[in-house]
Amino acid sequence: MKKIVKNIKEFSLIGKICIFAFIMILSIGLFSSYLSLHPYNVPSGASLEPPSRNHILGTDDLGIDLWAQIGHGAKLSMMVGLGTAFLSGLIGSIVGILSGYFGGWIDKFLMRFTDMMITLPDLPSMIVLGAFFGPSLKNIILVLSLFSWTTLARIVRSKILSIKEENYIKIAKGYGAGFFYITKKHFFPQIFPIIMVSFIKLISKAIVAEASLSFLGLGDPTSKSWGLILHYAMHFNGIYFTPYWKWWVLSPLCFIILMVISISFILREFENEFKFKI
Numbered sequence: 001m002k003k004i005v006k007n008i009k010e011f012s013l014i015g016k017i018c019i020f021a022f023i024m025i026l027s028i029g030l031f032s033s034y035l036s037l038h039p040y041n042v043p044s045g046a047s048l049e050p051p052s053r054n055h056i057l058g059t060d061d062l063g064i065d066l067w068a069q070i071g072h073g074a075k076l077s078m079m080v081g082l083g084t085a086f087l088s089g090l091i092g093s094i095v096g097i098l099s100g101y102f103g104g105w106i107d108k109f110l111m112r113f114t115d116m117m118i119t120l121p122d123l124p125s126m127i128v129l130g131a132f133f134g135p136s137l138k139n140i141i142l143v144l145s146l147f148s149w150t151t152l153a154r155i156v157r158s159k160i161l162s163i164k165e166e167n168y169i170k171i172a173k174g175y176g177a178g179f180f181y182i183t184k185k186h187f188f189p190q191i192f193p194i195i196m197v198s199f200i201k202l203i204s205k206a207i208v209a210e211a212s213l214s215f216l217g218l219g220d221p222t223s224k225s226w227g228l229i230l231h232y233a234m235h236f237n238g239i240y241f242t243p244y245w246k247w248w249v250l251s252p253l254c255f256i257i258l259m260v261i262s263i264s265f266i267l268r269e270f271e272n273e274f275k276f277k278i
Contacts, residue, residue, distance in 0.1 A: 007273045015269035018262040025259055029078050032071025040068035040224050048244050058247035061236060066229070066251050073226040073252065076137065077207050077259065080225075084144040084206035085199045092149035093195055096156025097183060101164060111157070114150050122147045126209065130218040137220055140213060144206050152198040159191050193274035200270060204263040211256055226252040 008019060028035060038044035038055070043063035051058045057066035099110040126143050133139040163169060163186065172182055213219050214227025221228070229252040239245050 007270065010273065011269045014265055018265040018269075021258060021262040022266060025074050025255065025262070026078055028071050029074030029076075032068070032075055036065060036068035036071055038065035038068050040064065040072040041222070044068075048242075048248070050243070051247050057251045060229075060232065060248055066247060069224045069229055070226070070251055070255055072224050073229060074255065076223055076225045077210065079137065080141055080144070080210040081203035081207045083141040084148060085202035087141065087145040088148035088202050088206075089152060089195055089199050091145065092152030092198070093156055093191070095149065095153040097160055097187060097191075099153070100157040100160025101179060101183075101187075107157075110153075114153050117147065118150045120147070123209075123212065126213060127216065127218060130213050135218060135220045137223060140210055140219065141206075144209050148202050148205060152195070152202075155194055155198070156191055159194060160187060163187060163190055193270075197267065197270050197274060200263060200267045204260050204267070207256070207259060207263075226256050 008016075011019065032040070041064065043059075044065050045055050045059045045063050047059065047061055047063045049055055049059040049063070055065050055067065057070060059065055060069070095110050095114065099107045125147060129143045129146070130140065133143065169182060169186060172186065177185075210219065210225065211227030211230070214223070214225045215231045215234070217231055219225055219228050219231075230249065233239060233245070233248040233252075236244070236248070239249065
C-alpha cells in the first residue's frame with residue numbers, strides 16, 4: 001500500500017487530477033443517500049423538470065430526481081467495476097500461475113480453455129448470458145468476469161514461465177520449498193504490477209460493459225444504473241426534439257465519460273511507473 005501511495009505521489013498533474021475525479025465519483029456513490037435531498041426511486045417533483053436549486057440535474061419523465069439516480073448509479077458502477085476486476089483478477093492470476101508453474105497437461109488444458117474463451121465474441125455472448133441468467137447485479141458481475149480474465153491469465157503465465165527458470169527458484173525447490181511458499185515469496189511480488197495494471201483496466205472495461213448491457217435493456221430494471229438511465233432517456237419519444245436531453249441524456253453520459261477517462265489516465269500513469277503495459 002505504501003508503494004502504491006508513493007507511485008501516486010509521482011503521478012503527473014493530469015494523473016493527480018484523474019485520481020481526484022475518481023475519488024470524487026467514488027465518494028458520490030458511497031454517500032449518495034446523504035448528498036441528495038430526494039430518493040432515487042420515488043418521484044419527488046414534476047415530470048421532466050429542468051435543473052433547479054431543488055433538483056440539481058432536473059427530473060426524468062416520472063419526476064424522479066436525476067442527481068439521486070446518478071449518485072446511486074455511481075455506487076452500482078463501482079460495485080460492478082471493482083467486483084468484476086477482483087473476480088477476473090483472481091481467476092486470471094490463479095490460472096496463469098498454475099499453468100506456468102506446473103506445465104504439462106495442466107498447462108495445455110488451461111491454455112486451450114483460455115483460447116476457447118478468447119475466441120468467443122464478448123458483447124454478443126454477454127447479451128445472450130445476461131438474457132439467460134436474468135437481470136441482477138450479481139449476474140452481471142459473473143457474466144462480465146467470465147470474459148475478462150483471459151488476457152491476464154496469459155500474461156501471468158508468460159511471466160511465471162520466465163521466473164521459474166531463475167536460479168534462486170531452482171535453489172528454493174532444492175531446499176524443499178513448495179508451490180505455495182514460492183508463489184507467496186517469489187511469484188506474487190513480481191507479478192503484482194501486472195495484476196495491479198490489469199485490475200485498473202478491468203474496472204473501466206466492466207463499467208462500460210455494464211452500461212452497455214443496461215442501455216440494451218439487459219440490466220436490472222430497478223437498479224437505476226447510468227446505462228439504465230440512458231436506456232430510458234433514449235427510448236423517450238422525441239427526446240432530441242425537446243430540451244429534455246440536455247439534462248436527462250447528458251448527465252449520465254458525462255459521468256460515464258469522466259469515469260472512463262479518469263481510469264484510463266490512471267492506468268497510463270501506473271503503466272509508466274511499473275514500466276509495464278497491457
